[in-house]
Amino acid sequence: MRWVRYSADGKTGYGLLEGDSVEDVLGGPFGPFRRSGPRRPLGSVKIEIPVIPPTFYTAGINYSGHARETAESEGKPLRLPKAPDVNYRSPSALIAHGEAIAIPKDASDKVQYEGELVVVIGKLARRVHEKEALSYVLGYTIGNDISERTWQATDRTLWRAKNADTFKPMGPWIETEVDLDRMSTTVRVNGTPMISFRTNDMLFGIAEHISRISRYVTLHPGDILWMGTDGIPSNIKPGDEVEVEIGGIGTLRNPVVAGS
Amino acid sequence: MRWVRYSADGKTGYGLLEGDSVEDVLGGPFGPFRRSGPRRPLGSVKIEIPVIPPTFYTAGINYSGHARETAESEGKPLRLPKAPDVNYRSPSALIAHGEAIAIPKDASDKVQYEGELVVVIGKLARRVHEKEALSYVLGYTIGNDISERTWQATDRTLWRAKNADTFKPMGPWIETEVDLDRMSTTVRVNGTPMISFRTNDMLFGIAEHISRISRYVTLHPGDILWMGTDGIPSNIKPGDEVEVEIGGIGTLRNPVVAGS
Numbered sequence: 001m002r003w004v005r006y007s008a009d010g011k012t013g014y015g016l017l018e019g020d021s022v023e024d025v026l027g028g029p030f031g032p033f034r035r036s037g038p039r040r041p042l043g044s045v046k047i048e049i050p051v052i053p054p055t056f057y058t059a060g061i062n063y064s065g066h067a068r069e070t071a072e073s074e075g076k077p078l079r080l081p082k083a084p085d086v087n088y089r090s091p092s093a094l095i096a097h098g099e100a101i102a103i104p105k106d107a108s109d110k111v112q113y114e115g116e117l118v119v120v121i122g123k124l125a126r127r128v129h130e131k132e133a134l135s136y137v138l139g140y141t142i143g144n145d146i147s148e149r150t151w152q153a154t155d156r157t158l159w160r161a162k163n164a165d166t167f168k169p170m171g172p173w174i175e176t177e178v179d180l181d182r183m184s185t186t187v188r189v190n191g192t193p194m195i196s197f198r199t200n201d202m203l204f205g206i207a208e209h210i211s212r213i214s215r216y217v218t219l220h221p222g223d224i225l226w227m228g229t230d231g232i233p234s235n236i237k238p239g240d241e242v243e244v245e246i247g248g249i250g251t252l253r254n255p256v257v258a259g260s
Numbered sequence: 261m262r263w264v265r266y267s268a269d270g271k272t273g274y275g276l277l278e279g280d281s282v283e284d285v286l287g288g289p290f291g292p293f294r295r296s297g298p299r300r301p302l303g304s305v306k307i308e309i310p311v312i313p314p315t316f317y318t319a320g321i322n323y324s325g326h327a328r329e330t331a332e333s334e335g336k337p338l339r340l341p342k343a344p345d346v347n348y349r350s351p352s353a354l355i356a357h358g359e360a361i362a363i364p365k366d367a368s369d370k371v372q373y374e375g376e377l378v379v380v381i382g383k384l385a386r387r388v389h390e391k392e393a394l395s396y397v398l399g400y401t402i403g404n405d406i407s408e409r410t411w412q413a414t415d416r417t418l419w420r421a422k423n424a425d426t427f428k429p430m431g432p433w434i435e436t437e438v439d440l441d442r443m444s445t446t447v448r449v450n451g452t453p454m455i456s457f458r459t460n461d462m463l464f465g466i467a468e469h470i471s472r473i474s475r476y477v478t479l480h481p482g483d484i485l486w487m488g489t490d491g492i493p494s495n496i497k498p499g500d501e502v503e504v505e506i507g508g509i510g511t512l513r514n515p516v517v518a519g520s
Contacts, residue, residue, distance in 0.1 A: 052314075055352050060416065085416040088348035088423075092315050092478055104476060127520075156320065156345040160476040163348075216364060216420040218352055260387075 002250075003029045003139065003174040006045040017042060017173055029138055029174065030122065030221040047097045050141050050174045051120055053224040056089045058145070059209060062202050062228030069232045084204035084212055089145075089226070090163040097171035097252055102259030103238060104164055107148045111236055114145035114229035115187040115244035117199050119206055120174050125219035133207035136219065139176035142244050142252040143226045144169040146236075169242075169254045170224075178248045180206070185229075188243040189236060197230035199246055263289045263399065263434040266305040277302065277433055289398055289434065290382065290481040307357045310401050310434045311380055313484040316349045318405070319469060322462045322488030329492045344464035344472055349405075349486070350423040357432035357512055362519030363498060364424055367408045371496055374405035374489035375447040375504035377459050379466055380434050385479035393467035396479065399436035402504050402512040403486045404429040429502075429514045430484075438508045440466070445489075448503040449496060457490035459506055 002017035014029060015022040020042050027033030061067050061081055071078040095101070103111050122138030146168065151161035162168075183199040204212075209225060236242055238258040245251040262277035274289060275282040280302050287293030321327050321341055331338040355361070363371050382398030405422060406429070412421035422428075443459035464472075469485060496502055498518040505511040 054312075055350050057419075081416055083415070086419045087417045088350060088419070090315050090348060090477065092480060092483075155343070156341055157347045159317075159346045159348070159473075164476040165478050213419075216424040217350065218425050220352060223352075 001139075001176040003050065003176070004042070004045075004172070005048045005050050007048055008040060008045040012048055047172050049094050049096045050171050051222045051224065052094075053091055053222050054220045055223045056091050056094075056226075057086045057213065057223065058089050058226040059084060059202075059204070059228040060087050062204060063197065063230035064203060065197065065230045066228070066232070067203075073232060080203060084209045086209065086213060086225070087158075089168060090159075093163045093165060093168040095166050095169050095254070097169070098254065099169070100166065100255050100257040101144075101146055101169060101236075101242070102166045102257050104148075104160075104259045107164075108150040109235055109237065110149035112147050112149060112233040113187055113189070113194075113236055113242050113244070114147060114233055115185045115195065115246075116143040116145050116229050117183075117185065117227040117246060118143040118170060119210075119225040119227060121210075121219045121223040121225070122221055124221065125210060125214045128211055128214045130207045130211040133210035133214075136210060137206070138221070139174040140178050140246075140249055141171060141174045142246050142249055144242060144244050144252060144254065145226060145229060166259070169252055171252050172250055175249045183247045183249075186245045187231075187233070188245070189234070189240055191241075191243075194234060195231035201230070202227060261399075261436040263310065263436070264302070264305075264432070265308045265310050267308055268300060268305040272308055307432050309354045309356045310431050311482050311484065312354075313351055313482050314480045315483045316351050316354075316486075317346045317473065317483065318349050318486040319344060319462075319464070319488040320347050322464060323457065323490035324463060325457065325490045326488070326492070327463075333492060340463060344469045346469065346473060346485070347418075349428060350419075353423045353425060353428040355426050355429050355514070357429070358514065359429065360426065360515050360517040361404075361406055361429060361496075361502070362426045362517050364408075364420075364519045367424075368410040369495055369497065370409035372407050372409060372493040373447055373449070373454075373496060373502050373504070374407060374493055375445045375455065375506075376403040376405050376489050377443075377445065377487040377506060378403040378430060379470075379485040379487060381470075381479045381483040381485070382481055384481065385470060385474045388471055388474045390467045390471040393470035393474075396470060397466070398481070399434040400438050400506075400509055401431060401434050402506050402509055404502060404504050404512060404514065405486060405489060426519070429512055431512050432510055435509045443507045443509075446505045447493070448505070449494070449500055451501075454494060455491035461490070462487060
């Protein structure tokens with residue numbers, strides 16, 4: 001099932017996507033719902049951020065390739081994390097599929113994409129066992145963890161390096177049925193494939209993350225967890241178009257523009 | 261004016277506190293409102309978290325005394341931050357005035373308070389000049405930045421050290437009229453004063469924070485910014501009661517219990 005959050009006729013709400021048409025729903029993905037119609041062509045609606053998360057978690061370093069290549073490029077020894085210590089991102093940085101990534105005027109040219117699988121929590125999760133953890137997931141969407149590397153290296157925190165306005169494209173929708181082990185993530189810039197990796201080839205898996213987080217922190221419906229990225233990304237610049245495709249979910253596409 | 265968010269008769273909403281009674285309001289602090297009555301004794305209602313923030317910012321090291329004493333106690337050289345690089349906390353960790361701080365079973369005995377001034381943003385703030393920054397503030401409340409120091413020292417992030425469930429008491433209400441330069445913050449444990457400092461004696465002031473953040477990140481109504489703490493705190497344990505008093509606002513009081 002594909003949940004789309006969208007605006008049409010001055011209203012914003014959830015619908016179900018089938019093929020190229022979306023059907024209005026009463027209720028939504030985090031509670032009871034029923035199909036209410038009308039059905040519209042997807043191309044006629046404005047796709048919105050698939051969920052506004054109460055809390056926005058991120059896995060950080062979670063693929064050995066990314067960790068290894070980053071260490072090599074910085075001339076540092078490889079240090080893989082020993083436990084899934086999540087971090088936070090800012091909901092205010094989220095933008096929808098199709099919306100523009102605006103590069104701040106005083107950013108360096110080292111602004112880069114990171115294609116990520118996004119887990120959307122569906123139910124209150126507290127002290128969840130790893131075996132049952134995936135049953136707390138509503139579904140999956142796609143994120144692009146835009147990062148300004150100079151600020152990332154010099155600021156005390158990642159507040160603007162990874163959370164400046166428009167730096168967190170997410171979408172286009174939430175897919176509830178996936179086969180994690182068969183999925184791959186591909187990033188393209190202006191149509192050229194740049195990075196491709198097996199989506200589920202993580203240092204710490206989704207179930208392990210949910211179980212560990214929920215040991216200390218209650219997860220709420222709508223919370224999102226970005227699962228990290230693999231490979232070494234390149235710079236993007238105004239005029240570019242970035243796509244993150246994850247097989248079985250879809251393609252998140254955003255243009256890049258010069259910000260103010 | 262004092263905005264209290266509270267529950268009574270099965271409903272949760274905002275009211276205005278005058279003396280010891282709170283009056284129901286139609287609307288709320290982030291838009292138009294009018295007093296609607298009834299008026300109730302404050303003691304008869306359940307005080308809630310004063311706002312559920314879209315984004316939860318924290319100033320980190322923002323008092324020279326705290327920085328100096330921490331450096332001395334760790335035998336490290338003093339390094340004051342050069343710019344106000346904010347960080348994020350988790351809204352899911354917030355609890356209200358009177359609710360219990362639950363210490364996780366596997367926490368060390370180094371669980372400590374940090375009394376902080378909390379700024380509540382009232383209006384959309386984007387690229388705000390320092391001179392006008394305070395006009396974007398709705399008001400001020402009080403926070404207790406509970407921290408488990410062992411996790412803080414060993415985890416890669418502060419996710420559980422500072423964001424475990426119940427680790428962010430905030431309240432009891434939002435005061436809109438304050439005289440920042442005349443305020444002092446006092447932390448008491450079981451009635452004994454532990455730390456007292458001038459609230460506005462910050463490395464980077466409130467206006468400077470708002471101006472700098474809003475250069476890159478749009479602030480939204482209801483966003484909160486915790487301004488940091490001064491002094492060296494002590495450990496708290498189940499059975500204790502912690503109070504943070506800020507002159508001109510009030511007293512945030514929370515019992516400490518053993519968690520699971």
